[in-house]
Amino acid sequence: MKNKLALPVIILSIATLILTFYTLSSHFRTNTLLRETNRLRNAVDTLGVYCPPELKQDLLPLPYPGLSHVEQKKFQELGVTKEILFSDLRNKPELIPYEGVLGGRMHFPSTDMMWLPVDPWVLAYFEDGHIMGYLLAEYTFDTDGGGISWEVLHSQLK
Numbered sequence: 001m002k003n004k005l006a007l008p009v010i011i012l013s014i015a016t017l018i019l020t021f022y023t024l025s026s027h028f029r030t031n032t033l034l035r036e037t038n039r040l041r042n043a044v045d046t047l048g049v050y051c052p053p054e055l056k057q058d059l060l061p062l063p064y065p066g067l068s069h070v071e072q073k074k075f076q077e078l079g080v081t082k083e084i085l086f087s088d089l090r091n092k093p094e095l096i097p098y099e100g101v102l103g104g105r106m107h108f109p110s111t112d113m114m115w116l117p118v119d120p121w122v123l124a125y126f127e128d129g130h131i132m133g134y135l136l137a138e139y140t141f142d143t144d145g146g147g148i149s150w151e152v153l154h155s156q157l158k
Contacts, residue, residue: 074119078141080148085139086111088148089122096126096135097155104128121153133157
């Protein structure tokens with residue numbers, strides 16, 4: 001009788017130990033993340049000491065990661081959004097300096113695969129359905145017609 005109960009008791013004990021360990025480690029990770037979050041919040045709050053509130057308000061939020069606040073103000077003054085910029089590039093597949101293969105046609109498949117690493121450059125993914133690559137292009141705003149001009153700086157097939 002004792003032998004029949006020993007195995008379930010051992011299994012139950014091991015399961016209890018595993019659950020206890022998991023709970024404690026999860027609790028420890030949660031506490032670590034909370035401490036790190038509080039540390040970062042405090043660091044951000046101390047920025048208010050060095051940054052006037054009106055300037056701090058101008059800095060938030062950053063709709064265009066990768067662009068400085070000065071560059072973002074230029075976008076706002078011109079009435080250009082990141083979406084307009086990316087759509088303009090997407091509509092110019094002739095900038096891609098490679099021919100499609102196996103009947104494919106090179107194009108920029110999505111504006112979700114375009115980035116603003118630094119003003120005035122755009123990094124864009126392109127493909128033809130068989131091969132793909134990346135293109136780095138520089139944009140300038142035409143003050144006369146209000147359009148956007150592009151110059152390919154570098155491209156590479158992957």
